[in-house]
Amino acid sequence: MQFGNNKEWYHNYFIIFLISFSIIASGINGFSHDHEYSHFNHANIDKLISLKSEQESIILPFNTTRIPGSKESIKIQEYITFFFEQLNNNSNGILWVVTRDNFKENGYNFTNLVFSLNYVDKNKNNNKKEFLHMQDYKKEKSLILAAHYDSKIDPPGFIGAVDSALSCSILLYIAYFITNLDTQNDYTHIYENGFVKNLEIIFFDGEEALKKWNDDDSIYGSKHLVSKYPGKYNGKNIELMILLDLLGSSDDEDLSIYSYFANSHIFYERLSTVEKKLFPFGKTKLISDNKSFIWSSKKNTKRPVFVLEDDHIPFYTRGIPILHLIPLPFPKTWHTIDDDFNHVNMTSVKKWCKMLSTFTVEYLHDRLFE
Numbered sequence: 001m002q003f004g005n006n007k008e009w010y011h012n013y014f015i016i017f018l019i020s021f022s023i024i025a026s027g028i029n030g031f032s033h034d035h036e037y038s039h040f041n042h043a044n045i046d047k048l049i050s051l052k053s054e055q056e057s058i059i060l061p062f063n064t065t066r067i068p069g070s071k072e073s074i075k076i077q078e079y080i081t082f083f084f085e086q087l088n089n090n091s092n093g094i095l096w097v098v099t100r101d102n103f104k105e106n107g108y109n110f111t112n113l114v115f116s117l118n119y120v121d122k123n124k125n126n127n128k129k130e131f132l133h134m135q136d137y138k139k140e141k142s143l144i145l146a147a148h149y150d151s152k153i154d155p156p157g158f159i160g161a162v163d164s165a166l167s168c169s170i171l172l173y174i175a176y177f178i179t180n181l182d183t184q185n186d187y188t189h190i191y192e193n194g195f196v197k198n199l200e201i202i203f204f205d206g207e208e209a210l211k212k213w214n215d216d217d218s219i220y221g222s223k224h225l226v227s228k229y230p231g232k233y234n235g236k237n238i239e240l241m242i243l244l245d246l247l248g249s250s251d252d253e254d255l256s257i258y259s260y261f262a263n264s265h266i267f268y269e270r271l272s273t274v275e276k277k278l279f280p281f282g283k284t285k286l287i288s289d290n291k292s293f294i295w296s297s298k299k300n301t302k303r304p305v306f307v308l309e310d311d312h313i314p315f316y317t318r319g320i321p322i323l324h325l326i327p328l329p330f331p332k333t334w335h336t337i338d339d340d341f342n343h344v345n346m347t348s349v350k351k352w353c354k355m356l357s358t359f360t361v362e363y364l365h366d367r368l369f370e
């Protein structure tokens with residue numbers, strides 16, 4: 001960790017402190033605080049989404065280069081897998097099942113990590129884990145949450161905090177949140193019956209170009225995964241893919257997340273509603289229904305005016321609705337050596353964690369909590 005000697009980091013941290021303080025202050029003044037929307041428990045978020053504690057932070061393990069096939073990449077793969085293995089030590093009957101998709105291309109070894117949500121019958125005392133709710137793509141539609149964990153080769157030492165380490169940490173938080181929902185409240189029935197829908201969390205490798213971005217030199221992982229399982233990844237089986245990218249930059253709150261696709265707009269609105277309910281007095285909005293929609297131009301065309309190239313493309317072309325959570329314009333540090341943990345907005349990252357974990361639980365349970 002090199003934050004201690006860095007003036008800029010202190011400066012950012014001071015601003016974060018001020019923001020936190022103003023939130024606390026507004027609570028003291030009698031305004032409703034963030035958690036009133038639901039009784040979802042985010043008690044550990046400050047420990048997990050933190051730049052301080054090496055032991056507990058689910059952000060700091062990503063503070064490394066993650067070039068495909070490198071020892072640093074293998075280490076982060078092990079960290080992600082270990083994180084889910086630890087989650088499997090729960091008393092809620094949640095079982096995350098990992099699929100590793102390894103392949104070699106252009107002289108590099110790539111690995112996608114796919115975690116699917118399953119349930120075991122915690123009341124049955126047998127060693128053979130009995131699935132209550134096996135992933136069955138023929139029966140039900142699924143939600144995919146995804147981000148890429150690889151980092152750019154050039155410039156040397158590029159960390160890619162915003163691109164897309166923070167998005168990966170947000171995915172880990174969502175998994176943690178789902179696994180540890182408080183069964184003392186009204187969630188017992190979720191675990192008894194399983195969620196209505198399925199969930200897959202994907203960490204893509206090889207999103208970045210190895211040399212220069214073009215159709216053949218980019219999104220290696222997502223292209224490979226879809227071509228390996230064409231019967232699974234298509235519009236018939238997947239109801240929605242949420243792709244997180246470039247979230248959590250220090251200028252995050254000045255950027256706009258647009259609704260890029262008409263067929264996922266209903267979910268965009270839903271996420272906007274979640275944000276407004278969670279943060280009714282938020283001065284800035286990460287998702288907002290009053291931001292203009294790229295696809296609904298004057299002619300009311302339902303086609304996107306342009307398509308941002310990213311890991312969703314192979315899924316999009318197979319008819320899967322995409323909610324692409326990527327800001328425009330891109331953050332200032334995008335693809336520069338400054339895309340490191342000195343240029344992040346942890347308040348914003350925590351907001352994304354709360355919004356997306358709430359959205360996901362509501363979606364999986366197929367009901368809206370009030």
Ligand SMILES: [Zn+2]
Pocket residue numbers: 152163208335
């Ligand atoms: Zn990138």
